[in-house]
Amino acid sequence: MPGAEVHDLGDHAPTDQQYPPKAIAHITWDRNATAAAPQDWATFDDLVGYFTGSGAGSAPHLIWDPFSGRVAQLFPADSRSKSVVDSPGGTRTNRAGRVVIQIEAVFFPYCRYQGQVYPRLVDTPCAGWDRIHAWISSWGVPDVWPMGRPVDFTSHRSEQVWETQGGWYAHAHVPENDHQDPGSWPDFGQSGANPQPSPPPAQDPTPARYQTTINGLQYGYGAQGDQVTEVGRALVAHGFGSHYQQGPGPNWTDADTENYADYQRSLGYTGQAADGVPGSDSLRQLLGALPGGRTVSLAHVIAAAQADPPAAQGHQTYGPDVQIVEQALADEGLLDQQWVDGSFGSRTVSAYAAWQRRCGYSGSGADGIPGKASLDRLAAAHGFTTTD
Structure with a gap:
């Protein structure tokens, strides 16, 4: 330089x-x-x-x-x-x-x-x-x-x-990191010539572009599914649809983010708490209840636990089933949220093994491959049902 x-x-x-x-x-x-x-x-x-x-x-x-x-x-x-x-x-x-x-x-x-x-x-x-x-x-x-x-x-x-x-x-x-700095950073147009304290920085005009998982469903930029349409229609019904040029629809866009941010601010949220990506409390207030009705196939997650670890990073065998299990493991503090991705990779296997040990299993009974009893117990604790 x-x-x-x-x-x-x-x-x-x-x-x-x-x-x-x-x-x-x-x-x-x-x-x-x-x-x-x-x-x-x-x-x-x-x-x-x-x-x-x-x-x-x-x-x-x-x-x-x-x-x-x-x-x-x-x-x-x-x-x-x-x-x-x-x-x-x-x-x-x-x-x-x-x-x-x-x-x-x-x-x-x-x-x-x-x-x-x-x-x-x-x-x-x-x-x-x-x-x-x-x-x-x-x-x-x-x-x-x-x-x-x-x-x-x-x-x-x-x-x-x-x-x-x-x-x-x-x-x-940055993924895989836990530091929370820098807390603020100068604007791209700032000259660096003002020695006096600056006013609080304005929110960056770029809409937030990350996703969150709530009750096993994805929300935020790039999320897809009926749950996205449901949120969009509810925003419009509550008077928060001004950013839509078309839709709402099943693909979460910047317009959904901007409309949801308007809704969050109406609830009194500020700063990054009003960045347009739903939290469970605001979503429950908008919809009256959190979308769910989640079901996990034991056969699917067993197959994924066997097929995903040796495959390429991020490989999904039965992504929707696995993501529900991963979110439950994350809520138990056994899996970092960034790995709630629908791939039953080595980190998920390790997290599930920790859950099995928490259930009292050991040795081959805590190998990270789901069994019916341990999966039923996880389901009961986190609001989903299991099938064989």
């Missing part, structure tokens, strides 16, 4: 060119402070020393001082860096793009710099942001936030969005 201080760590490695280009926004969050107990900012040089020393194993491409505008570059843009968790067998999160450029702003909430306290990154001068943005844009990263511009420390993760859409992502959006 022009003007950056180069501290090349070596250890370059290629990215996965089949994915679209991305940038990932981080803050260093090296200290825990509060409004009542702010702490002094950790210096740019200290963080450069850390990432070029003991922290090299989690180093980003760029380290950015938002107060002075100094930037250190540790990896070239066309190499992966190492600032996000990359779980074995999943999406290679540090590499999933023609470029995956990661930026660590030297910042933590309520840091004190030269006597002034800064609650959010966007309250700093954001000096040098315009140069960083221009350089990353030159690598083809589009000016969009597929999961929404970060305005707080709420996580939104969708592996499908991550793998298919280029643009800017918060660390809080």
Whole structure:
């Protein structure tokens, strides 16, 4: 990057060119402070020393001082860096793009710099942001936030969005990760020349584009099915259909998201709680009850548990049945929500084995292949029925 201080760590490695280009926004969050107990900012040089020393194993491409505008570059843009968790067998999160450029702003909430306290990154001068943005844009990263511009420390993760859409992502959006930073990030048009605290950031105009599973059914951008039509018709009936040019129909589009966001705001939700992707409470209020009537075939999930693990990542043998079981396992705290995908892969097998052990089974009785008794018990706890 022009003007950056180069501290090349070596250890370059290629990215996965089949994915679209991305940038990932981080803050260093090296200290825990509060409004009542702010702490002094950790210096740019200290963080450069850390990432070029003991922290090299989690180093980003760029380290950015938002107060002075100094930037250190540790990896070239066309190499992966190492600032996000990359779980074995999943999406290679540090590499999933023609470029995956990661930026660590030297910042933590309520840091004190030269006597002034800064609650959010966007309250700093954001000096040098315009140069960083221009350089990353030159690598083809589009000016969009597929999961929404970060305005707080709420996580939104969708592996499908991550793998298919280029643009800017918060660390809080990256699959397989549990960090919730950066909390805020400067606008693409911000010059980095304003040293005064900025007003609260506006919600990103791009509608939210991720999905959620409620009672075994998908909602949000790209979801398909009768449940989507039902939501659309209910929105229209309640006076929240202004964004439809046609429909509603069985395919969830941006219009559904925007209409649902209007409905959420009418209930008093704000911020990312009103991003247009349903939650169970708002959906129940809209429809009167959560759609369900879910049935799982024991024969189907056994077949899937045997066929899906050795197949390609994401392979589905009986996706609808499996997804109901996976959601129940996730609700039990045994499976991460991102793996509720209809594929009875190795993570689902491990989660089901944990459920079997919870039911008192051991040895071959807890091998992760569903049996009737354990599946019936899961069904009873999570509101679905089983068939042979």
